[in-house]
Amino acid sequence: MAPSTPLPTARRRRLGTELRRLRERADMSATEAGAQLGATQSRISNIEAGRYGVSADRVRTLARIYDCSDQSLVEALAGMTGERKRGWWEEYRELLPASLLDLAEVEHHATAIRVSQVINIPGLLQTADYARAIFREAVPELVPHEVEHRISHRIKRQAVLYHENPPTYTAIIHEAALRMQFGGKAATKSQLSHLIAMSERENVTVVIIPFDGTAFPSAGHGIDCFHGPIPQLDTILLDTAHNGTFIDAAAQLDRCRLVLNRMEGVALKPALSRDLIHDIAESI
Incomplete structure (x- = not known):
């Protein structure tokens, strides 16, 4: 995962929001999700808040943990990762x-x-x-x-x-x-x-x-x-x-x-x- 940032981008925040929605639909706590991912509860919370980046592979892993079968959504979320270059607006x-x-x-x-x-x-x-x-x-x-x-x-x-x-x-x-x-x-x-x-x-x-x-x-x-x-x-x-x-x-x-x-x-x-x-x- 990428290092934390104090100023999450709008795109990273939206990715985190969608991952949180998947977790909540699965009726799973952040602690439970972290245990299955091999991460801490705080890591899951920081990903969902957009403070931590997450790789496409980890997005797919979280989707499997959350039993999400909507592959178009999963791949769209995976496509929102990996943005390392700062936009001109910064x-x-x-x-x-x-x-x-x-x-x-x-x-x-x-x-x-x-x-x-x-x-x-x-x-x-x-x-x-x-x-x-x-x-x-x-x-x-x-x-x-x-x-x-x-x-x-x-x-x-x-x-x-x-x-x-x-x-x-x-x-x-x-x-x-x-x-x-x-x-x-x-x-x-x-x-x-x-x-x-x-x-x-x-x-x-x-x-x-x-x-x-x-x-x-x-x-x-x-x-x-x-x-x-x-x-x-x-x-x-x-x-x-x-x-x-x-x-x-x-x-x-x-x-x-x-x-x-x-x-x-x-x-x-x-x-x-x-x-x-x-x-x-x-x-x-």
Whole structure:
């Protein structure tokens, strides 16, 4: 096993959470699991908390101990091990909230991403000027260097959409977000032009919910869904004005997927969405 670390990554924490769930389904204590693995109770607890790394072979051994017959889950969990190289987001460890580093890591490993926003353009589709205007409205107010750190972090996150094998990305955006002029008219027009250009990428889909569309659920906050190698390993980020909250419990995942499905269902098709974005940009 790898040595302990005081700052477990989001991926390692999620692996630990899934191993704990397997143990609890097997109705086995950490002490009992450790005895069968040839480890101590504290070792099992530290693995489940993400403080200790674990090899793919040990994940498979734990799955056998827990009598898990779902081989797709076992192999997906085994695939979450062995990440030794520090991600680019670690350079921001002392500069930004840990939740933003977790976000970059989850995005980096996602096989597909689906997001919804009502007031803002989604972060992965924002221009630097638009992002700067958003961050300048933060409460409490951010000092200038904090604003610039957040902008550079956001722009680096966007590289995930340009990888050789990028995740598919679907953005469900309300018309209200298109009309909010963060940064003024020039910044807004530039942002909308960028949004149109991004919507034309093969791996990016942008759909708009118009003002005259039907009602939809959960309009108060954004939802980001990061797909794992199997649905059980999906992660949801609920984006609120106060903080982002990651959730991965099965019932919550199902509820948020349903919300996204219903929002996407009332949105315009991609071509009509692109036309609406263009019309709004021309009217500014």
